[in-house]
Amino acid sequence: MRISAAQRTENENRIRAAMDRLLRGEMPPGGKCDIKTLANEAAVDRTAFYGTRPYAHLRVEFERRLQALQGAGEIPDPREAQIARLKAENNRLKERLAQSEQRNDELSEFRTQALARLAAQHEEIVRLREAAAGTSRVSRLPAPRTTVIGTCS
Template sequence: MKISAAQRTENENRVRATMDRLLRGELPPGGRCDIKTLAREAGVDRTAFYGSRPYAHLREEFERRLQILQQAGEIPDPRAAQIVRLKTEVAALKTRLAAAEETTEALSDFRAQALARLAAQHEEILRLRETAAGDSRVTRLPAVRNQVIGTCS
């Protein structure tokens, strides 16, 4: 079915008005900032935006304007903005998790080294005690008892 030039102009004006609304972030409930929503809200068949169809130039204009907004850091679709924000958060959390895992690994290594050193020192103390016990020139001091000295009443 052919449409008249006046109907085509009217449709293009409706598409451009809808395009402006969508790019301002005025999305219908359940809609997105995409061609499907643009066609539905403008009351035009979506297939008319593809190939050599009558409104292909409007699709290109819409996509170009949307890309310019996105490059400027503006995302008219709140869900798309939320997705971008969540992806950024996930990347930051992954970085924090990697740093925490690295710290945990370093602390585990340090703990293992400290335990190995303590064990080696303990073995050295035991060896020195055995050597000292066998040497008659070494005099052992009496063990010190924990006493409370000088209690005042």
């Protein structure tokens, strides 16, 4: 079915208006910043945006403007912005987790080394005590006496 030039101009104006709304972030409920939503908002058949159809140049313009916004760091679709934010947060959390795991590994290694050093020092102390007990020049101090405090009867 052919449309008149006036109808085509009216459709293009509706498409451009819908394009501007979507690129400003004004999404309809359940819509995204895509050709399907653009076609629904402009009340135009989606197939008219593809191939050699009459509004293919507007699809190209829409995609170019959308990419330009995304390149500038602006994401008009709030869901896409949320996804991007959550992905970035997920990456930060993964980095923190990796750092925490590395720190835990370092601390476990330090604990293992400290325990090994303590065990070696203990063995050295035991060896020195045994060596000191075998010589006659070293006398052992008497064990401390425990005093019992008695009660008067």
